Amino acid sequence: MVSADHSGFEIDLVRAIFAEMGHDISPIYVPFGRTARLLKDDAVDVALTINDSHKVDPTLLTDFYIVYQNVAVTRADRNLVITSIQDLTDKSVIAFQTASAVLGEEFGGALSSLPTYIEMARQDRQVNMLMLGSVDAIVLDRNIFNFLKARNDMYANDETVFHELFPITPYRAAIPDPTLREAFNTTLRLFIEDGRYQALLDKYGLENLFNKLSLPDVHP
Structure with a gap:
């Protein structure tokens, strides 16, 4: 959920995670089908909201970060x-x-x-x-x-x-750089454990849909 000023739960979460890691982000928005191409062409450092339909190399994927x-x-x-x-x-x-x-x-x-x-x-x-x-x-x-x-x-x-005609779907980010990817996962887990993830959900009045999933290892 994104507005003209690049705000919303997902982008705010990712911005905060990367800020904790010492990085700024510059969001760009592309149609659904272009994400995998941008990754393949090394045109972006991070791709968000990735699921199986994107056909992205699974070794590039982070832990689930949003549902x-x-x-x-x-x-x-x-x-x-x-x-x-x-x-x-x-x-x-x-x-x-x-x-x-x-x-x-x-x-x-x-x-x-x-x-x-x-x-x-x-x-x-x-x-x-x-x-x-x-x-x-x-x-x-x-x-x-x-x-x-x-x-x-x-x-x-x-x-x-x-x-409810459609399934609940967790999403990952794709980060080709392995060091950056591991740092993202580590910082994401920190946000979950110290309550910042839930606090950001609460800020936007959002339901934590991880709680409705039965998959192992996806609960924040």
């Missing part, structure tokens, strides 16, 4: 029943940019060609369009939705429903 869960969100007063991706096909849906590429073949195949489906880079606009009743459902990360909805007092009393 996302994409959900479909609807207004509670609409009383919409959505228990599968197919239930979205007769509804107007706005998803985050590249959703049809990253949410799996079933999602992309079912929705990407429908006239009632669009993708949008501005996730604050997604939330506004849902809350104002302009669209039936939006698809985005649950914590990003909670953060953006909470920023607008106008939506404080409007209840919403999360439809």
Whole structure:
């Protein structure tokens, strides 16, 4: 979750970790498919939010540092029943940019060609369009939705429903330099152990989704 001033939980966490290591960061933002190419071309020192779909050399990967869960969100007063991706096909849906590429073949195949489906880079606009009743459902990360909805007092009393159609997914960073990678892992563990990781989640009002995972060795 990133704003024009390069803020948000993920970027703030990574900035703080690297500051602890004695480094500044200069974030750049690229489409989903370009990350692996930039790493291969040695164009970046660190790539964030990496999972298996990026096909990155696993020896470059750090420990898990963040967890996302994409959900479909609807207004509670609409009383919409959505228990599968197919239930979205007769509804107007706005998803985050590249959703049809990253949410799996079933999602992309079912929705990407429908006239009632669009993708949008501005996730604050997604939330506004849902809350104002302009669209039936939006698809985005649950914590990003909670953060953006909470920023607008106008939506404080409007209840919403999360439809958990997608798995919880932990992400790693890719860092080709082995010394830098090990220092990142060590500092990340320090942030987790001394409470700074949770404090940053609390600052943004975010749920710690690591607590919903059953995988070993991923809990902060």
